[in-house]
Amino acid sequence: MAKRVKVIPIERDKNLKNNKGRPTYRTSKSATIHLSEQQKAEAVKLFNMAKGILMNTVLDVDINSRRMQYMAVHILGHIEFDIDAGSRPLEKAVEKSNMRGGIQKYLKAISY
Amino acid sequence: MAFGRQDNKANDNADMKIVKFTTMVQEVDHYLLGASGRAGGVFIFGKYKVYYSQILKRYNADPFISVMENIFNPGKGGPVDLVDETVVIQTFKEMKNKQEKKFNEYYRLMFWLLFAAAVNDEIYNNELSSIADFAYCLEFTEKMMGDWCVVVDYLLSGNHLSEMSPLPLESPEGISYFLHR
Numbered sequence: 499m500a501k502r503v504k505v506i507p508i509e510r511d512k513n514l515k516n517n518k519g520r521p522t523y524r525t526s527k528s529a530t531i532h533l534s535e536q537q538k539a540e541a542v543k544l545f546n547m548a549k550g551i552l553m554n555t556v557l558d559v560d561i562n563s564r565r566m567q568y569m570a571v572h573i574l575g576h577i578e579f580d581i582d583a584g585s586r587p588l589e590k591a592v593e594k595s596n597m598r599g600g601i602q603k604y605l606k607a608i609s610y
Numbered sequence: 611m612a613f614g615r616q617d618n619k620a621n622d623n624a625d626m627k628i629v630k631f632t633t634m635v636q637e638v639d640h641y642l643l644g645a646s647g648r649a650g651g652v653f654i655f656g657k658y659k660v661y662y663s664q665i666l667k668r669y670n671a672d673p674f675i676s677v678m679e680n681i682f683n684p685g686k687g688g689p690v691d692l693v694d695e696t697v698v699i700q701t702f703k704e705m706k707n708k709q710e711k712k713f714n715e716y717y718r719l720m721f722w723l724l725f726a727a728a729v730n731d732e733i734y735n736n737e738l739s740s741i742a743d744f745a746y747c748l749e750f751t752e753k754m755m756g757d758w759c760v761v762v763d764y765l766l767s768g769n770h771l772s773e774m775s776p777l778p779l780e781s782p783e784g785i786s787y788f789l790h791r
């Protein structure tokens with residue numbers, strides 16, 4: 499059984515709009531790109547929680563799962579975290595490949 | 611009149627490219643689903659789907675991304691596609707019971723995320739960092755990430771993916787997942 503996780507509350511912010519112009523969620527303890535040590539600790543905590551939600555390791559939460567999904571996506575999508583040590587090499591592996599602009603290569607390949 | 615005929619021909623060509631791309635994506639996904647032991651059909655990532663759906667939806671002005679969105683989220687609307695909660699719970703239980711299948715779902719998700727990044731430069735520029743974060747969460751290694759990119763590049767070079775594909779894969783996970791060995 500997964501441990502019970504205390505969820506940091508989120509609130510709907512009428513002034514904050516997603517790219518479709520709809521009101522979206524924000525965490526009540528928001529993290530910014532420029533983080534103090536304390537904020538960084540908070541952000542890492544949020545990140546680990548979002549990771550847990552998306553990896554299905556958090557099964558027992560104090561908030562309905564739909565809201566959790568929004569929050570997890572929001573956190574992973576919009577806050578930068580100091581996890582470069584882990585993910586930066588993966589990003590570099592992609593950059594080393596010839597993958598970028600692959601659609602042009604594909605269109606050329608199928609036109610023959 | 612001549613211009614009209616040229617326009618029609620250009621449209622036909624564009625349509626044909628979309629059709630070919632659609633077929634390719636469907637065939638590849640069917641092949642990948644074979645690796646997970648499923649017969650194909652519904653695309654369920656459980657909660658992972660939310661992240662993938664959001665990326666496709668955000669960039670669906672690109673006709674090729676729109677094709678992928680139609681294949682993986684047929685008939686869905688709304689700002690973010692969310693799977694039904696009961697389905698999510700069911701998927702939890704299913705994945706917890708079948709570790710191998712769970713990993714195959716991770717692999718499949720990461721493959722289509724990287725594929726989308728290769729197809730659309732905006733996704734590559736804006737989302738690559740978060741895709742890499744996500745890969746890290748899913749316990750991908752550098753070799754695995756390289757292998758996944760090799761396969762994306764191989765397909766976008768006009769090749770077909772099969773067990774006999776001459777892919778220079780390095781990770782055991784990549785060899786097992788893409789070449790079924």
